Amino acid sequence: MLPMLEKRRTLAGVMSWIGLGILVAFILIAVLAPIIAPYPAVGPNSQFLTPPNPLCGACAPPSFSHWMGTDNLGQDVFSRVLWGAQTSLEVMAIGVILALAVGFPVGLYSGYVGGSIDKAILLVMDSVYAFPGLLLAALVAAMLGKGPFNIGIAITVIYIPLYYRVTRNQTLSVREETYVEAARSLGAKPWTIMWVYIAYNVLITIPVIFALSAADAILTAAGLSYLGLGIQLPTPDWGLDLSVAQQFLTDGAWWTSFFPGLMIIILTVGLSFLGEGLNDLINPLLKKGRA
Amino acid sequence: MPRRGSLLAYGLTRLILAFPMLLILLTVVFTVLRIIPGDPIYALYGGRAPLSVIMALRHQLGLDKPYWQQYVTYIVQIFTGNFGVSLGAHYGGQSVIAVIDQKLPATIELSIGSMIVASTIGISVGLISGINRDKVVDVVGRLYGTTIFVIPVFWLGLMLQLLFAVDLRWLPVNSRFDISSSPPATITGLYTIDSLLAGRLDLFIIAIRHLALPCLTLGLVLSGFFAKTVRANLLRTINADYVEAARARGIKERTIMSRYAFKNALIPVITVLGLEFAILFAGAVLTETTFNWDGMGRLLIDSIEVQDYPLIQGTIIVFSFIIVLISILVDILSGVIDPRVRY
Numbered sequence: 001m002l003p004m005l006e007k008r009r010t011l012a013g014v015m016s017w018i019g020l021g022i023l024v025a026f027i028l029i030a031v032l033a034p035i036i037a038p039y040p041a042v043g044p045n046s047q048f049l050t051p052p053n054p055l056c057g058a059c060a061p062p063s064f065s066h067w068m069g070t071d072n073l074g075q076d077v078f079s080r081v082l083w084g085a086q087t088s089l090e091v092m093a094i095g096v097i098l099a100l101a102v103g104f105p106v107g108l109y110s111g112y113v114g115g116s117i118d119k120a121i122l123l124v125m126d127s128v129y130a131f132p133g134l135l136l137a138a139l140v141a142a143m144l145g146k147g148p149f150n151i152g153i154a155i156t157v158i159y160i161p162l163y164y165r166v167t168r169n170q171t172l173s174v175r176e177e178t179y180v181e182a183a184r185s186l187g188a189k190p191w192t193i194m195w196v197y198i199a200y201n202v203l204i205t206i207p208v209i210f211a212l213s214a215a216d217a218i219l220t221a222a223g224l225s226y227l228g229l230g231i232q233l234p235t236p237d238w239g240l241d242l243s244v245a246q247q248f249l250t251d252g253a254w255w256t257s258f259f260p261g262l263m264i265i266i267l268t269v270g271l272s273f274l275g276e277g278l279n280d281l282i283n284p285l286l287k288k289g290r291a
Numbered sequence: 292m293p294r295r296g297s298l299l300a301y302g303l304t305r306l307i308l309a310f311p312m313l314l315i316l317l318t319v320v321f322t323v324l325r326i327i328p329g330d331p332i333y334a335l336y337g338g339r340a341p342l343s344v345i346m347a348l349r350h351q352l353g354l355d356k357p358y359w360q361q362y363v364t365y366i367v368q369i370f371t372g373n374f375g376v377s378l379g380a381h382y383g384g385q386s387v388i389a390v391i392d393q394k395l396p397a398t399i400e401l402s403i404g405s406m407i408v409a410s411t412i413g414i415s416v417g418l419i420s421g422i423n424r425d426k427v428v429d430v431v432g433r434l435y436g437t438t439i440f441v442i443p444v445f446w447l448g449l450m451l452q453l454l455f456a457v458d459l460r461w462l463p464v465n466s467r468f469d470i471s472s473s474p475p476a477t478i479t480g481l482y483t484i485d486s487l488l489a490g491r492l493d494l495f496i497i498a499i500r501h502l503a504l505p506c507l508t509l510g511l512v513l514s515g516f517f518a519k520t521v522r523a524n525l526l527r528t529i530n531a532d533y534v535e536a537a538r539a540r541g542i543k544e545r546t547i548m549s550r551y552a553f554k555n556a557l558i559p560v561i562t563v564l565g566l567e568f569a570i571l572f573a574g575a576v577l578t579e580t581t582f583n584w585d586g587m588g589r590l591l592i593d594s595i596e597v598q599d600y601p602l603i604q605g606t607i608i609v610f611s612f613i614i615v616l617i618s619i620l621v622d623i624l625s626g627v628i629d630p631r632v633r634y
Contacts, residue, residue, distance in 0.1 A: 131316055132572040
């Protein structure tokens with residue numbers, strides 16, 4: 001039994017490290033885009049004055065000077081894909097952090113006080129959670145308008161119920177621990193018990209949700225941009241570039257859609273590896289703590 | 292007799308519980324549409340229309356009334372089946388119900404097709420993975436389950452289009468039907484069913500050829516969840532006491548797998564099916580855009596673009612109804628299959 005556990009632990013460890021590596025690499029790409037991108041994100045930078053493929057404007061297949069080819073406006077796809085990391089990470093960070101900032105305190109409160117308040121909040125959150133996230137986000141995005149910040153807020157709506165759920169459930173079990181009861185009998189105020197004694201022990205479950213919701217947030221944000229509700233041209237964004245590239249796909253210009261999609265996949269695979277790896281690492285820890 | 296009664300009671304309880312859920316969803320939609328900054332009339336006409344026209348239209352839509360009054364009207368209208376009239380450029384003047392009636396079959400056809408693809412592929416991968424636990428096949432299967440799930444559905448759609456439609460020319464690139472032939476007469480609105488009802492096998496083949504790529508795209512992405520669930524459940528049932536007991540009685544391993552382990556591993560799939568519908572609808576919006584599929588998802592995005600307020604509201608409400616309905620059906624179905632659920 002023990003060696004099996006060890007083996008699982010290491011697999012989870014490897015997954016987490018790969019995931020973390022990918023995330024860090026993408027953060028570096030986003031931060032260093034101005035230095036490492038060979039061309040600016042916006043504006044024609046193809047050397048082809050007469051495009052080899054007149055059907056899709058100034059697009060050209062991958063070559064030595066343009067590793068991932070150029071798009072219909074003659075913009076270097078490789079550079080746009082690197083710059084696009086900025087947009088995606090920005091939207092993801094806003095969405096996920098805001099969801100945590102709302103979902104965590106509400107979940108903590110709901111789980112701690114219990115009773116009918118808890119039931120009411122739970123019902124609302126569960127109903128919202130049952131609805132297709134992308135549709136809800138599309139609705140909010142349409143009302144708020146385009147731009148990274150607004151899209152960040154729009155996708156927050158999807159993840160608040162998720163953070164709420166996890167926090168609430170964890171609070172419910174931590175609330176019954178002996179040390180919390182001890183604090184209560186010593187006369188600690190509810191506020192102190194919630195934030196000093198319970199919050200820290202609930203926080204341990206958050207990294208897993210953080211990574212998994214971040215992966216989903218990247219996909220949702222890309223989806224919104226693809227639908228034309230997210231980011232506005234000429235801002236480099238993977239989902240948006242894909243929707244532009246789609247028009248030229250039937251002319252055989254595969255590179256303008258292939259590479260932005262590949263970036264989304266690598267980043268989301270990385271984040272879900274991180275999430276699932278952490279889950280395997282943290283869950284046994286939690287169980288051991290319980291025993 | 293008492294068993295039958297308890298199932299009925301269970302179903303009724305679920306139905307009653309679904310009502311607040313529906314009401315909350317409708318309230319959320321109302322809140323998003325009215326209280327978040329952004330005025331539909333202003334968005335529709337910009338600064339171009341004179342103030343008197345804008346005011347008249349606001350009055351006509353009841354947007355000049357207090358929120359609570361608008362809310363009551365909104366709820367009453369929904370439950371009396373009056374969703375209003377479209378304002379937008381495409382469907383202006385048509386009733387929202389009529390427009391949705393035209394678009395819903397396309398989405399239903401796409402959804403059913405995708406679910407068939409997703410469950411067939413997902414369950415197969417899950418079972419093969421589970422039987423060969425920790426072997427290479429299993430690792431490949433698990434990797435498939437994890438990665439297919441995070442592939443953007445629109446990207447997968449574009450790549451499949453590129454391969455099967457543009458390069459190989461095996462299947463049509465997009466849309467629901469060939470331009471050169473006219474679709475079967477509308478009975479259900481589902482082209483596959485209608486062409487069969489009309490006895491036209493040629494039209495049925497055209498419809499299936501058009502369905503193939505969108506359903507494959509959406510089905511592949513959704514299959515990951517099935518694969519994971521089935522594998523996890525199979526691992527649980529393989530080690531269950533009743534399987535051990537069957538083994539001890541000397542029943543052949545094949546029979547044990549098919550008659551004992553598989554059967555019980557597949558029960559939770561129904562729950563997954565229910566959960567997947569929310570993801571399915573989100574995916575359908577994207578897939579419909581990729582494949583120029585004239586369904587509810589496209590309708591929603593088109594009406595959001597032109598800020599066609601009643602149409603946005605109507606589409607979202609229909610989605611909410613379907614989701615609540617499916618969640619009830621799934622709960623009742625699992626109650627029928629697994630009586631333990633009812634208590």
